[in-house]
Amino acid sequence: MKSNLKLFCSHAGSSAAGSCWRQEAKMTVHNIYIFDRNGSCLFYNEWNRKKQAGISKEEEFKLMYGMLFSIRSFVSKMSPLDMKDGFLSFQTMNRARETLQHIYSNLYVELVVKNPACSPAPSLDSELFCSRLDAFIRSLPFFSPRAA
Amino acid sequence: MVIFSVYVVNKAGGLIYQYDNYVPRSEVEKTFSYPLDLVLKHHDEKVIVSFGQRDGIKVGHAILSINGVDVMGKNTADGKDILEYLKDPANYPVSIRFGRARLSSNEKLMLASMFHSLFAIGSQLSPEVGSSGIEMLETDVFKLHCFQTLTGIKFIVLADPRQSGIDALLKKIYEIYSDFALKNPFYSLEMPIRCELFDQNLKSALEVAEKAGNFGAGS
Numbered sequence: 001m002k003s004n005l006k007l008f009c010s011h012a013g014s015s016a017a018g019s020c021w022r023q024e025a026k027m028t029v030h031n032i033y034i035f036d037r038n039g040s041c042l043f044y045n046e047w048n049r050k051k052q053a054g055i056s057k058e059e060e061f062k063l064m065y066g067m068l069f070s071i072r073s074f075v076s077k078m079s080p081l082d083m084k085d086g087f088l089s090f091q092t093m094n095r096a097r098e099t100l101q102h103i104y105s106n107l108y109v110e111l112v113v114k115n116p117a118c119s120p121a122p123s124l125d126s127e128l129f130c131s132r133l134d135a136f137i138r139s140l141p142f143f144s145p146r147a148a
Numbered sequence: 149m150v151i152f153s154v155y156v157v158n159k160a161g162g163l164i165y166q167y168d169n170y171v172p173r174s175e176v177e178k179t180f181s182y183p184l185d186l187v188l189k190h191h192d193e194k195v196i197v198s199f200g201q202r203d204g205i206k207v208g209h210a211i212l213s214i215n216g217v218d219v220m221g222k223n224t225a226d227g228k229d230i231l232e233y234l235k236d237p238a239n240y241p242v243s244i245r246f247g248r249a250r251l252s253s254n255e256k257l258m259l260a261s262m263f264h265s266l267f268a269i270g271s272q273l274s275p276e277v278g279s280s281g282i283e284m285l286e287t288d289v290f291k292l293h294c295f296q297t298l299t300g301i302k303f304i305v306l307a308d309p310r311q312s313g314i315d316a317l318l319k320k321i322y323e324i325y326s327d328f329a330l331k332n333p334f335y336s337l338e339m340p341i342r343c344e345l346f347d348q349n350l351k352s353a354l355e356v357a358e359k360a361g362n363f364g365a366g367s
Contacts, residue, residue, distance in 0.1 A: 030275035049275040060273065067269045071285070074262050077255065078306065080152045080172050081289040082206050082248065090270065090285040 029137050034108070039065040045130070047137060099140065107133050151354050152290060152306040154321065155256075158338045159300030161264030163257045165341040169354050175212060175247035176204040182240040188231060193221045194249050195230045210249035215242060263304065267294065297322060317357040324349045 031046035041061035053060045068087075075087045088097065111129040112118050118126050137143060152172075156165035180186075187199035194210045201207055212218065214233070217225045224233055233239055251259070267281030285292040291309045295318035296302045303321050305314055328346040329335050335343060 046275070051275060051277045051279075053273055063269060064273055067266055067273065070262060070266055074259060074266065075285070075287050075292075076208070077251065078259055078292070079287060079289055080170075080248075080306065082174060082208070083287055083289050085288045088286045088288060090282045 029140060029143050032103075032133070032137070033061065033064055035061075035065050035068070039069070041065070043130075043133075045134065045137075047143070103133065103136065107136060149308045149311040149358065151311060151317070151358055152308070154306075154350065154354070155260055155263075155302075155304040156321075156325065156341065157260045157264055157302040157304065160338065161261040162338070163260035164339065165346075166253075166256050166260075167347070167350060169351075171250070173247065174204075175245055176209075177213075177243060177245040178203055178205065179241050179243045182237040184234055188234070190222055190231065192255075195219070195222050196249070197246065205246045208248070209246040211244055212247050212249075213245040216245075260304075263292075263294075264302070267296070267302070293318060295319070295322065301325070311358075313357055313360055317353065320353045320357075321350060324353060 028048050030049050031044070033041060034043040036042050039062070041064075044057065044061070053063070055063070071090070072087050076083065107129060111132060112126055115126060115128075118129075150170045152170055153166065153168045155163060158164050185200060185202070186197050186205065188195050188211070189198040191198075196210045197205060197207050199207065211230060214224055214230070219225065219230060220227075222230055224230055234242070263282075271279050271281040281294070281296065282292075283294055285294075286309065289309070290306050291311070291314075293305045293307065293314045294302055295304075295315075303318050303325070305318060305321070307314055324346060325341075328343055328349055329341045330337075332343050332345075335341065
């Protein structure tokens with residue numbers, strides 16, 4: 001994925017963190033953020049979100065982008081070696097990477113970039129994209145919410 | 149496999165201990181003729197490559213030495229500005245050594261407090277109730293593992309992504325901290341740790357962990 005777009009997906013992660021990201025039975029998809037290169041949030045959707053941040057969505061997007069931006073710079077300075085991809089994930093599972101790649105190449109590029117009616121900014125309003133993304137996330141093997 | 153470094157951060161975000169266990173050297177020395185085919189720029193009191201990757205020289209690499217003499221920040225050993233020096237055709241051919249810039253102790257302090265706030269934001273933005281902060285942060289060349297004690301001290305270990313047994317190592321470091329730093333009568337809480345026994349025991353714990361955990365399942 002080349003850097004004009006950042007996808008960030010919250011997977012798994014529970015109070016008993018640390019061990020839970022290894023137990024696939026406990027996986028679920030919480031929510032997804034899509035950011036453009038300037039940090040504005042193009043798209044947000046949530047499925048199984050149990051805790052809200054306690055601030056307005058707008059503030060939350062800024063905070064989330066700020067965190068990701070800082071992590072990228074943090075990681076590039078901290079790294080003992082030269083990196084290719086840089087920051088991948090924190091406290092999450094490996095398959096998230098392919099999932100995000102899929103969302104970018106098969107959904108975002110196909111349904112938003114190749115749609116002349118869809119302006120690149122400031123937010124995604126393609127109904128087709130939203131419904132396809134929703135269907136894709138719901139079809140993921142690890143989507144089903146835990147019996148909480 | 150390797151463990152790159154260990155950081156201990158107090159509950160206010162201050163770095164109280166740092167140890168580099170293994171610093172891989174990716175340095176390249178090359179002789180250039182005029183004009184230079186790399187674009188260089190000043191950044192944080194260093195001269196770094198901003199464009200033009202070739203022969204192992206990567207964007208972000210800093211100039212470490214010129215004609216075999218180590219540079220002083222953005223100046224050459226005899227005090228001239230590096231960019232000015234390299235503009236002068238009379239100084240060519242010139243041999244320049246590039247590599248990843250080493251972190252200064254100030255930068256390490258800054259990174260430690262940066263992680264402190266990233267950790268807090270991570271837990272605030274979490275979609276799950278009662279989530280802790282970042283416990284593991286993965287990149288393609290290293291994994292950062294963080295363990296926060298109940299008293300708020302964070303132990304951070306940077307290791308190869310394939311290194312296993314880091315959870316146990318973090319607990320072990322906590323144990324060493326309680327035994328050799330906290331029980332030291334000359335140690336004041338929240339202040340940098342300067343205890344020889346702590347150093348020694350930490351080093352041996354790292355050696356044991358490196359030998360024990362290679363390519364294990366999960367880490």
